[in-house]
Amino acid sequence: MFVSPDNPAEFKVVRQVAAGNLVMNERLDRMTMDDKLIEIPVVGVWEIQGDKITLWRDYFDMGMVNNQMA
Numbered sequence: 039m040f041v042s043p044d045n046p047a048e049f050k051v052v053r054q055v056a057a058g059n060l061v062m063n064e065r066l067d068r069m070t071m072d073d074k075l076i077e078i079p080v081v082g083v084w085e086i087q088g089d090k091i092t093l094w095r096d097y098f099d100m101g102m103v104n105n106q107m108a
Contacts, residue, residue, distance in 0.1 A: 045070060059086045067098075076106040 047069040054063040061084045068077045078098050085093040 061086060071107060074107060078103055
């Protein structure tokens with residue numbers, strides 16, 4: 039598991055944009071895995087209906103995680 043109460047993450051939003059019911063952000067997720075601090079560029083996409091998130095997708099390159107873990 040990437041994130042847990044014992045292994046919190048930090049999320050730094052770099053850019054964010056919204057249009058209609060779609061919100062997207064580019065961010066850097068920082069966390070510790072196997073005692074190594076890693077930083078992963080992530081794009082998050084949310085669809086909103088009213089005041090609720092109805093769909094949440096995150097995209098990142100697992101290869102970057104593996105490279106930082108090596």
